[in-house]
Amino acid sequence: KNTIATRIMKNTLPKFLLFLAIASFGTAVAQKQQAIPEVEALLKKMTLEEKIGQLNLLTPGGGVATGSVVSKNVEEKIKAGNVGGLFGVSGPDKIRQAQEIAVKKTRLGIPLLIGSDIIHGYKTTFPTPLGLSSSWDMNLIEQTAQIAAKEATADGINWNFSPMVDIARDPRWGRIAEGAGEDPYLGSQVAKAMVRGYQQKDLTNEATMIATVKHFALYGASEGGRDYNTTDMSRVRMFNEYLPPYKAAIDAGAESVMSSFNDVDGVPASGNKWLLTDLLRDKWGFEGFVVSDYTSVNEMIAHGMGDLQAVSALSINAGLDMDMVGEGFLTTLKKSVDEGKVSEETITQACRRILVAKYKLGLFKDPYKYSDSKRPKRDILTDANKKLAREAARKSFVLFKNENNTLPLSKTAKIALVGPLADSKNNMLGTWAPTGDPQLSVSILEGLKNVAPNTQITYAKGANISNDTSFAKKVNVFGPRLEISEESPEALLAEALKAAENADVIVAVVGEASEMSGEAASRTDISIPESQKVLIRELAKTGKPVVLALMSGRPLVITEELDLPVSILQIWHPGIEAGNAVADVLFGDYNPSGKLTATWPRNVGQIPIYHSEKNTGRPAPSEAFEKFKSQYLDAPNAPLLAFGFGLSYTTFDYNNLQVNKKEIAQGEAIEVRVDVTNTGAYDGTEIVQLYLHDVVRSLTPPIRTLKGFENVFLKKGETKTVVLTLEADDLKFYNGSLDFVAEAGEFEIFVGGDSNASLKETFTLN
Ligand code: BGC
Secondary structure: OOOHHHHHHHHHHHHHHHHHHHHHHHHHHHHHHHOOHHHHHHHHHOOHHHHHHHOEEEOOOOOOOOOOOOOOOHHHHHHOOOOOEEEOOOOHHHHHHHHHHHHHOOOOOOOOEEEEOOOOOOOOOOOOHHHHHOOOOHHHHHHHHHHHHHHHHHOOOOEEOOOEOOOOOOOOOHHHHHOOOOOHHHHHHHHHHHHHHHHOOOOOOOOOOEEEEEEEOOHHHOHHHOOOOOOOOOHHHHHHHHOHHHHHHHHOOOOEEEEOOOEEOOEEHHHOHHHHHHHHHHHOOOOOEEEOOOOOOOHHHHHOOOOHHHHHHHHHHHOOOEEEOOOHHHHHHHHHHHOOOOOHHHHHHHHHHHHHHHHHHOOOOOOOOOOOOOHHHHHOOOHHHHHHHHHHHHHHOEEEEOHHHOOOOOOOOEEEEEOOOOOOOOOOOOOOOOOOOHHHOOOHHHHHHHHOOOOEEEEEOOOOOOOOHHHHHHHOOOOOOOOOOOOOHHHHHHHHHHHHHOOOEEEEEEEOOHHHOOOOOOOOOOEOOHHHHHHHHHHHHOOOOEEEEEEOOOOOEOHHHHHOOOEEEEOOOOOOOHHHHHHHHHOOOOOOOOOOOOOEOOOHHHOOOOOOOEOOOOOOOOOOOOOOOOOOOOOOOOOOEOOOOOEOOOOEEEEEEEEOOOEEOOOOOEEEEEEEEEOOOOOEEEEEEEEEEEOOOOOOOEOOEEEEEEEEEEOOOOEEEEEEEEOHHHHOEEOOOOOEEOOOEEEEEEEEOOOOOOEEEEEEEO
C-alpha cells in the first residue's frame, strides 16, 4: 500500500540524494576552482596582517581624483605589505616602480593590481556610454572596449572599473550618461560586449584586463534621481528589470564586481550579505572578487550602520573583499578578528580571491608585464583607434527631426556655426573621461572645416551654456567646462544673429557641458539652460534653416525646441573625434542610424519613464481625457521621444511580419521574419526592433518589452528579410517565487523601428 510515509520517501529521498550529490559536487567544484597551488602555498605563508594588506586599495593622487579623499603615505604602506592594489596611477615606468616596491621591498613580494576608470575609452575617448549604446551595435561596442583595454594596458593598467551597467529610468540622475539606458535586455547585451572586449578570452594576454561590473546593485534607481540616494524596490522588479545586466556581465566572465553606494532593502550594498553572498555567489556562482566603491565602507557610518570597526566587519562578513580608499579594513579587521567578530577564514577567503585575480593576470609570473615602455607609443592614440572613435561617434548620433529635409547639408553651403559648444574642446569627451585629454579632441568647428574645406563658415558663440555663475562653479570642478563670457548675453546673441544674416543654414551646437551630467551631477530641471533657449528661439525666428546639434549626457526635456521649425541631431558627448563625426553626419557622409536607449520625457513630472511600463487596471483612453483613468490632467502619458526612436535621412517600411510557428512548446525558440525596405533617397542602416507582450501571466506583464534587435544596412530601394529569433529564455520572467519561467498562453510581438512599432503577430506557448 502506498502509505503517506512511503510516498514521502519516494518523493523526497531521490531529491535529497540528488541534493547531496549536487552539494558535494558543488563544493568539489568550488575547491577545485579555488585551489590554485601557487595561491594556496602563498596563503600558507601569509600572516593575518599581510592578508588584510591585500584587501586594501589605495589611490596615491597625482592623477585625476575621482573621489573626495586621496590616500596618504602610499609608498610606506606598500613596503609594509599593507596594499593590494592602486588606482589613479598610470604609465609603464611609474607602474614598474610601484611593482618594484611591492615585489622587492616586501616580505612576500606580491605584485599589485593596478586599477582605473576607463569608462568610454582610455586616451582614445569614445562617446559617453549612453551615446555609444544608441548605436545598438554590439560588435562596435566590443571593439571600443578592446581598444580601451589595449591602450590602458599599454599604460600599465590591468584592472578596469567598467562596465557600468546600472539600469536608469530617471534622467535627473547624472550617471545615466555612464550606462546603456533603461532596458535590461539591451543593457545585458552591452554588458556582455564590454566584458568580452576588456577581458577577451585570455587574461594573460598583455592587451587584456579585468572587467568590473558596477555598481552592484540598483544604483540607477536612486530616489529622486539624486546621486547616492536610497533605493528600494520589490524583489520581482529587481530580478526582472534591474539585475539582468549585472548577471549578464558575470555570466560573460567578469572577474570583479564593485558594490554600490546606495542601500538595498535598508542595508548599504557594501555591507549587504544578501546581495554580495546569497545572490552574487550562491545563486549566480560568481567566483571573482568584490571591491567597494570609493570609501563606501566608511560611508556606512553616515548611513547609520555603526562605527568604522562595525561597518568594516559588516562588509567583510557580507562578502566584500577589497576596500577602496577608506582603509577601514586595514585599520580595524585585526581587532575584529581578535574580538571574534570576523573569522580569520573570512579574511583568508577574501585574500584568496584577490590573489587569484593577480594569478589569472599572470602577475606572479611577470609583475612587470604591463610595464613595457615601448607600448604606449605603439598602442595608444593610433590612427586605427581614432578611426574607430569616429565611427563610434557617428553611429551614436540620433536624428530627432529633419525640418524640410534640411539635412544633409551641402558641402558648399554658407554656414553660420553658433552656440557655446561649437568651438569647445573641453566638453567633447563627456563625463568620466579622466584618462583622456580634451585638448586632443576635434571641436565641431574644426570638424566642419576638415570635412568640408570649401564651405564658408562664420562662427559666433551666441550664448553661454548658462549665465548662472554659481551653477558654473559646480560644473567646473575638473576645469573649465562652462565658461561665462565677458561679453553680455545680448552682445553674444547679436553676434550670432549677425553671423546668420549671410548664411544659407544655421548650425547651433547647444546643450549640456560635459560635467552637467555624470557623477554627483543630478539636475531637477533637465531642460536646455535658459541662456541657450533664448538663442535657439531667436535663431528659429530668422526663418533660415536651423540645425541644432544637441549635446548632453542624459535625456533632456526639449518639448519647446521640438515644436520650433528646426532640425535636431542628438550628438551626446561624442569623444575625441567629435567634430569630424558630427561633420560626417551633417554633410551626409554618414546617414544617422542611432536610436534612443532611454526615453525622453515631456517634462520632469513624467519621471520615472520607460517603454516597458505595465498597464494599470484603468488604462488611459487613446484620445480625450476621461475621469478615473490613469493619466495626468496637464500632460499626456506618452513621452516626448520614445525608447528605440531615431530617424534617418531615408525612410524604412516594414511588411510581412511572420512567425515560423503559431504554437510552440516549452523550451522551443521561435523565428520572427519581417521585410524591411529602404523607401527613401539615401542608403542607410535601420535598427529593427522586436517587442514582446505576454498577454496573461501570474505577475502583471509589461505592455511591451524589448526582446530582440538587428542592425540592417539597406541601399535605397532595397528590401531585406530580417530574421529575429526569440529564444526560449526570452519568453521567461521571474515569477512571484523568483523562479525564471515561461508561462503558457498567448504572446504578442511587435516589430518596427521604435518601441511604438505597430506591426503585430501572435503565437501561443503550450
Ligand atoms: C565611482 C566609481 C568609480 C570610483 C573610482 C567612485 O566615485 O562611483 O564608479 O569606479 O569612484 O574612481
